[in-house]
Every structure is written in structure tokens, then in C-alpha cells.
Amino acid sequence: MQLLAVLKSSKALKQHRTKALMALGLGIVLAAFSYTDEFSGHAAELPDFDSLPDWSGTWARRGGTVFDRATWTMNGRPADPSNRATGVSALGTRAHPPYNEEWEAIYESHLALRDRGLFPDPLTRCIAHGFPRIFNVNSPVEFVVRPEQVWILAEHTRSTMRIYTDGSSHPPPEQRWHTYFGDSRGHWDGDILVFTTVALKGWRDKDNVLDRSGLVLSDQAHATTRIQRVQEENDAGEVEDLLLVAITLEDPRALTEPWTVEKRFYKQPEGTLIFDYECNENNRAVVDEDGRSLFIGLDGEVIE
Amino acid sequence: MKTPAKLLLVSMVVAGSLVAGRLAIAHHSTVGQIATEITEITGTIKEFQFTNPHSWIQVYVTNDDGQVEEWSVEWLIPNMLMRRGYNPSTFPKGARVTMRLNQHVSGKPIGEFVGARLADGTVIGDWEDE
Numbered sequence: 001m002q003l004l005a006v007l008k009s010s011k012a013l014k015q016h017r018t019k020a021l022m023a024l025g026l027g028i029v030l031a032a033f034s035y036t037d038e039f040s041g042h043a044a045e046l047p048d049f050d051s052l053p054d055w056s057g058t059w060a061r062r063g064g065t066v067f068d069r070a071t072w073t074m075n076g077r078p079a080d081p082s083n084r085a086t087g088v089s090a091l092g093t094r095a096h097p098p099y100n101e102e103w104e105a106i107y108e109s110h111l112a113l114r115d116r117g118l119f120p121d122p123l124t125r126c127i128a129h130g131f132p133r134i135f136n137v138n139s140p141v142e143f144v145v146r147p148e149q150v151w152i153l154a155e156h157t158r159s160t161m162r163i164y165t166d167g168s169s170h171p172p173p174e175q176r177w178h179t180y181f182g183d184s185r186g187h188w189d190g191d192i193l194v195f196t197t198v199a200l201k202g203w204r205d206k207d208n209v210l211d212r213s214g215l216v217l218s219d220q221a222h223a224t225t226r227i228q229r230v231q232e233e234n235d236a237g238e239v240e241d242l243l244l245v246a247i248t249l250e251d252p253r254a255l256t257e258p259w260t261v262e263k264r265f266y267k268q269p270e271g272t273l274i275f276d277y278e279c280n281e282n283n284r285a286v287v288d289e290d291g292r293s294l295f296i297g298l299d300g301e302v303i304e
Numbered sequence: 305m306k307t308p309a310k311l312l313l314v315s316m317v318v319a320g321s322l323v324a325g326r327l328a329i330a331h332h333s334t335v336g337q338i339a340t341e342i343t344e345i346t347g348t349i350k351e352f353q354f355t356n357p358h359s360w361i362q363v364y365v366t367n368d369d370g371q372v373e374e375w376s377v378e379w380l381i382p383n384m385l386m387r388r389g390y391n392p393s394t395f396p397k398g399a400r401v402t403m404r405l406n407q408h409v410s411g412k413p414i415g416e417f418v419g420a421r422l423a424d425g426t427v428i429g430d431w432e433d434e
Contacts, residue, residue: 117336275383282355303412
């Protein structure tokens with residue numbers, strides 16, 4: 001605006017105002033392109049909207065809020081005592097993350113704290129779950145599929161995960177900002193959404209975990225996720241409609257090999273609503289310096 | 305409140321049916337803080353805090369000394385309750401209620417909701433008649 005004011009007040013430039021404005025406009029357009037190129041590099045064309053799958057409606061996860069089913073507990077007790085001992089999940093596959101020695105020790109220390117109710121889960125402080133924990137909380141999600149982006153709208157912590165499908169690339173490593181959700185870019189392989197995620201916070205600030213057992217990765221973790229709509233027959237012989245989420249996690253600092261985990265989100269009956277969720281509205285549990293989450297009495301004092 | 309002997313009987317009757325089917329309070333850990341036995345209280349609804357991250361039911365209860373105590377009973381996240389057909393009017397202010405809960409190990413009047421029956425016979429949550 002200041003530049004326009006100068007153009008308007010200058011008699012000499014007035015005669016050339018049209019050309020000057022055109023040049024200014026061209027400059028802005030070029031600047032915008034160079035800005036975009038710096039971070040992405042656009043695809044030649046976007047996928048046609050009509051070619052994209054219909055993932056409308058509300059979807060709810062089943063199968064526990066942990067990735068590592070080998071260490072799954074319910075109310076402080078092992079969900080299946082044999083799992084912890086054998087490291088074999090109920091599905092028959094090893095679910096314990098392939099940590100290196102250093103990160104296995106970190107995880108074991110978290111599990112020990114978890115067993116005593118002392119692991120400081122960031123959710124207790126209303127910190128958003130981020131990725132991949134968005135697939136590991138109780139509340140349902142919605143998927144908004146558009147040619148240039150897919151949005152995952154999570155009720156829990158009111159989070160939105162954006163996956164760019166416009167052909168753009170991740171920022172170069174030196175320009176990345178590591179966040180709870182990281183940076184996700186992907187494409188459509190037929191009806192399968194495939195995307196990679198980088199620039200995750202990980203455990204660098206001790207406030208981002210993969211699940212409530214204290215499973216953590218480093219800020220060097222990255223993931224390849226595939227989501228597709230499938231029909232599966234359940235134990236009762238009924239065919240169910242679901243979105244199968246398969247995440248392959250890699251972490252050169254923490255894992256010795258890629259680790260693939262799966263989550264299933266089932267289509268909910270039509271009319272199933274997602275509601276507002278403001279975690280700080282009335283949080284009557286606090287975390288003390290030892291990691292214990294405590295109740296606050298009516299007098300404002302911690303109940304011991 | 306009921307006598308300890310009656311409480312124990314209630315616990316024995318209902319505990320078995322509750323352990324398997326109950327949903328855990330997921331927002332925060334309660335390991336070592338919440339008793340597994342069932343405590344039963346009878347009183348009047350002061351307020352139903354239909355709020356995130358968890359709902360709380362405030363209940364006035366007259367104790368054995370004739371004094372009114374306020375109990376705080378934590379329940380699930382309101383979003384989940386809405387999808388199960390509950391709403392902010394589920395516990396009307398002033399309603400008489402008998403409520404079962406897992407009490408804090410301190411013995412303070414605070415705990416986690418199990419089930420309730422209102423004076424009009426409406427049953428809420430997990431409840432089996434004795």
C-alpha cells in the first residue's frame with residue numbers, strides 16, 4: 001500500500017502508472033512462484049475430483065489405543081498377560097517396536113512408569129496428539145478428500161491433519177519446522193491414499209508420544225502411510241466397511257528396521273455426530289512433578 | 305451412605321459384571337488412586353458439569369453425622385456421552401439419586417462413576433439391581 005501511495009503522489013510516475021502497476025503485479029506473481037518453488041515444486045495437474053474415493057461420514061477406531069499391543073494394559077493391568085511375556089500380539093504378529101538398545105531402555109523406563117501411573121502423558125495436559133497418535137485415540141474422525149489436500153478432522157483436541165496431494169514436496173531438511181503433526185505430502189494410487197510424513201517433533205521436547213504406553217520416537221522419525229477403504233468380514237460373518245490405515249515408521253536414531261502398524265476405522269451409522277472438544281474447559285486432573293495425574297478437590301487442593 | 309457391611313455386599317454383587325465391560329477413564333491415569341470396590345451414595349444432584357475433558361457429577365450427600373457433603377464423581381467425555389444418548393439434562397439439578405462409584409483411596413468424597421438410578425427409576429450407566 002505504501003508503494004501505491006508513492007506511485008499516486010508522483011507526477012512523473014503518474015503517466016507510467018499503468019505500466020508500473022503491471023510491472024508490480026508481474027513482480028508479485030513471480031515472487032509468489034519463487035516462494036512456492038522454494039518449498040514445493042507443484043505438480044503439472046491435480047487429480048480430478050470425481051476420480052477420488054468417497055470417504056464421507058464419521059469413522060471410529062476399534063482395537064485399543066496403543067500401537068504396541070505386546071504391552072497393552074487396561075486399568076493398570078495387562079490386557080492379556082501372555083502378550084507382555086511373549087511380545088506377540090493378539091493378531092499373532094510381534095508388535096513391540098524394533099528399538100535399538102538406547103531407545104528400548106527409554107521405552108522400558110516409560111512402561112515402568114506407566115505401570116505405576118506415573119508416565120506423564122501429554123494428553124493429560126491437553127497437548128494435541130499429533131501424528132501418528134491421531135489414529136490412536138478414542139474419539140472418531142472425519143476425512144475430507146479434495147484434489148489438492150486431504151484433511152483428517154479429529155474430534156479429540158480439535159485437531160486437523162493436512163495431507164497435501166498437489167504434487168508438492170517436503171521442505172528441504174534445513175528448512176523444516178518439527179511439529180506435532182509434521183509435514184505430510186502424498187498422492188493417490190488408485191483409491192489408496194499414500195503419503196509420507198517428516199518434520200515430526202518426536203520426543204525432543206518430551207511432549208509427543210505415539211500412545212499412552214509411552215512409546216516414543218526421535219525427531220528423525222518419518223513415516224509412509226497408506227489408507228484405503230476395504231470391506232472385511234468380522235467374527236460374526238458380517239461384512240464391515242472400514243478405512244484401513246497402515247503406517248510404516250522409520251527412525252534412524254531409534255529403530256533398527258522399519259516398523260509397520262495398522263489401525264482400523266469403521267464407518268459409523270449415518271447421523272453420527274462429532275462434537276466440540278475443548279480440553280481446557282474443565283480439566284480437574286493435574287500432573288505433578290513426578291508424573292502422577294492427580295485430582296483437585298473442591299477446595300482447590302490436591303487430593304492425596 | 306450405606307453401612308460398610310452393605311457396601312461390601314453391593315460390591316460383591318455388582319463388581320463381577322463391571323470389570324469386563326467398563327470403559328476406563330482415558331484422559332489421565334488413575335493407577336493406585338482409585339479403589340476397585342464399589343461405593344454407593346444416595347443424595348441430590350447439585351450440578352452436572354457436562355464439560356471436557358471429562359464430565360463431573362456433583363452430588364450433595366448427608367453423611368452419618370447429619371452433615372451435607374459434596375461428592376465429585378467423574379464420568380466419560382461428554383462427546384462420547386452424547387453419542388450414547390446422554391446429554392446435559394441426564395442428571396437434573398435437584399434430582400434424588402443413588403449412585404455407584406469407585407472412590408478415591410484417600411476416602412475423600414471423590415471418585416469415578418459406575419452407574420446410577422434416579423428417584424423416578426431411570427437407570428444410567430452400569431447398574432444391576434441387588
